[in-house]
Amino acid sequence: MIEAIAHGLAALLTPHALLFMTLGVLYGLVIGILPGLGGVVAMALLLPFTYGFPTEATLALLLGAHIATIWGDSVTSILFSVPGSAKGLALCFDGYPMTQQGQAKRALAASATGALMGGIIGAVFLALCIPLIRPVILALGPSEYLMMALWGLTVIATFSEGSLMKGLIASLLGVLVAFIGTDVVTATPRFTFGFEFLMDGISFPVAMIGLFAVSEMMKLAIRGTPIVDRSVVPETSTVWQGVRDAVSHWWLVMRSSLLGLWIGVLPGVGASVAGLAAYAQAAQTSRTPERFGKGAVEGVIAPDATMGANEGGGLMPTLAFGIPGGESMALLLVAFVSLGVVPGPDMLTKNLPLVFSMVWIIVLANIMVTLIGLGITPWLARLPALQANLMVPTVLSVCVVGAYAVRGRIEDVVVAVVFGVLGYLMDKYRYSRANFVIGMVLAVMIERNLHISLTLYGNDFLIDRPIALAMLVFVVVTGALPFVRNRRRRKTLKAAAA
């Protein structure tokens, strides 16, 4: 195994592979920052350019670009509350408030360092777990995935401060919006009103562009002042502070990374769920959960560490079974075909050096992204102080083009505008946009896995699946935890007041 690790690294230390990785990382950062476009688009656009090059160099280009989009997504979420793609959503919750409080440098640096640490932890565990993972993946089925999705819903309580009712209503709306389109189980068109473009459903990145980016620009246009008025709120943080934050929260990073690795291993769960789940566990396990959503640095570190580690996890089922962990891993499989690499059990025996090359790519690309990220953070942190009159037309234009670029459909631009107005109203009347998106992300996963569970195991599927039952107990306990804590805190406050 040591030999395979060394061979894997040596194959990457060629000028060709290093150049490809650098190009991939720079390209991925740009794509990640553009709204609506993420790692999948980055890899899809690179695929035609991968033929005829050495295997390791090609993988360095593809994986390097994909990994760089993670931090690229985080940048716009933190600075403008505009998620580059679904993955960056969780970064809006605390990253953006940090920017508004003059802590943009700290948030960006904590995010980059968190992603680096998560990426490295994910890669190390990937290397260690390769021989063990096969039976674990085979032990899990749709019922367990259903429980994972339900666990994601427990985060709703975190964002429902003020009115839990409104929080729940918002998440219900999100779930119902996710059902627009052709039902994947029965092929029934639902809530399409005869519109052909709605048959494919509402594009998730487009909805997010509207809910967060367009509505934030509407707010900015109404207010007429920059996101951060430097004369009122000067930038007080430093890059070093953010790096220190990530390192000092090493236990949170470790937990989040293992969660990301685990979610990555589960085929079809995806990094957007990983980010939200990481945020949920960070808030639920914090001693001061009330700081979350108001600029807690832990709310930035946890999702980024999870998403960094998620890539390593996603590689496992892709390599071991040829089952992609997500959309981007499916594209990697396409690249494998053109490179003549056959995923399957042989990858973990005969092709082990190639597997370790990919592990090394994750590590090296993460280091590269973080170094570039920390280097450009001081410049990026100036962007929120731009005049509103400059920011509004620029960002709105990028949003409109980004929404169109997602699927090349003009109707998506209409959807982005409609969701923009909806997002503004939700924000104004305190119906949590975050809950809406969480409902949207998890709805399809919940419905699909519930249907499959009922078909496979019948109505009593929980009894047949003890792991799922144990997970359900875990979901109930972690879901109830914030309420119990709140109650205890209120009691303590009352006692103190008396």
Next chain:
Amino acid sequence: MSRITQENLIAVLLLALFAGVIVLTLEFGPRARLIPLPLAVFGIVLTLVQLAWQNLRSTDDLQMDLIRVEEPVAAVDAGKPRDPHKTTFARELAATGLVVLLLGLVYVVGLVPAVFLFTAGYLVLSHQYRLVKGLVYAAAFTVVMHLLFIMALQVTPYHGLLQPFVDSLG
């Protein structure tokens, strides 16, 4: 319109929406409505509870608008203080109009020209830049967008009503 009336209006709209979802789901098969139907019913229950809750609490308990528009200096100087709700509403309408205008531009002149017209118009009319500087900034920004999305990412551009003209050129 008072805050409580606005909140009630939103709740009534939500009730109508959830009721509409129930009506629509009844047309689906039992499996297709397995989740949406109970969720919509749950939505109605939640909205009714919210409606009762917000009307039984004091208005002070209801959170105020996130965006508090400062009273314009000119209005104060003139000794005629304006209703801040009216000012907010007017600005909200203007902001909504802005995004609808951009959408309309995209539909009429296509994606890339709309970016130029919208950016230039906004910059000049908001007095951010003078005419020439605004046009130069908008042109440079449009070129960057074109290079990035159309050239580099190979997004097929949408030409709007200009499509026949573009086709005749092709």
